[in-house]
Amino acid sequence: MYPFKNFVKPWCLVSLICIAFSSCKKEYIDYPYAEIINFSIIDANGAVLKAAVDNNEIIIYWPPEQAVPETVTPTVTVSERANVQPASNTPIAFTDGTSFTVTAEDGTAKVYKLKRIINVPKPYVTDFSGITSYNDKNFILVGDQLSFAGDYFNTTEGQLKVFFLTADGREVEVPISNSTSLNIWAIPDEMTVGTYTSVRLESAPYTITVERDFEVIEDPRPSNIPLNEAITLKRGEEYKLAGKNLDKVTQLLLNNQNSRTYIPVEIVNVSSDEITLRIPVDFPLNTYHSVRFIYESTPYFSDTINTLSLNNTLTVTE
Secondary structure (H helix, E strand, O other), rough: OOHHHHHHHHHHHHHHHHHHHHHHOOOOOOOOOOEEEEEEEEEEOOOOEOOEOOOOEEEEEEOOOOOOOEEEEEEEEEOOOEEOOOOOOOOOOOOOOOOOEEEOOOOOOOEEEEEEEEEEOOOEEEEEEEOOOEEEEEEOOOOOEEEEEOOOOOOOOOOOOEEEEEOOOOEEEEEEEOOOEEEEEEEOOOHHHHHEEEEEEEEEOEEEEEEEEEEEOOOOOOOOOOOOOEEEEEEOOOEEEEEEEEEEEEEEEEEEOOOEEEEEEEEEEEOOEEEEOOOOOOEEEEEEEEEEEEEOEEOOEEEEEEEEEEEEEOOOOO
16 A cells, blocks of 8 residues: 555656646737827927827817928827837828828737818808999909908918809819908909809818809900000001900090090001001191090990000101
8 A cells, every 4th residue: 555655646746747837838819909099299389189099090180270280290109019100209291191000919900091180260251252243244354353351261372272163063263363361362364264153262171152153254345455666657657556356446546645635547457456547647746645446335344435555655747
């Protein structure tokens, strides 16, 4: 019986050692967590802005009336044993869609994208002017000024635009000549000639639409191209004056600013862009500074007289 006892003791000892050894040899599973816990940046005034992280979006609310920077340097906290790229405290482009990749210890990766919400005040329009109404026509001439009055217009470069919209959804951008936070001035050019049903003002990130039926037209009234240099004509001599819509002219007069009188000349030939005049043989000898057109009325204007400067003098001699 004693020999059996002696055999059991060593066996029990070996078993206890094995159990103890196996209990110390636990396997640790790599962490699968790839979350952004905290994300923050500093605004233009030095205050901390904490992001809301939702559905793989990092949402930053930027304060109103602060210039939006091109880059920011975020502080990023991620899950234990995970890493993030770009790393925390690395400058990044402050634009929508800038991405961050969080990689867990076990290799699991999640991509988060930046989404900015710029808290700029919503602009409003109190007055919209520049459209002329005559009879059943609402129109603006090419080169005339269209204006908006209001407040909170975003004058940052590239953030303010004006469009004319047609009934079929076509849009034409209108050049902006000047703008402040309170006013916008736009001048239609030749590319905007057409018929429209509304005007859209884009003041990022907002859009304002003004419903209005109107046309953009070239000025239908006769006009001359100013003289490049002073000219001298003799009585009975002819001269070709260039311009627009000159085929509507029925009478042409020259003006002397000292006498303030308009004296008719003879019309020899006329086309839409050129009129040939002849100085009458008894025309007063003088220097003339402007031209007056008498013309047929148009559907857009009641007036039938247009007086324009020659820019240079026209002198009549013997």
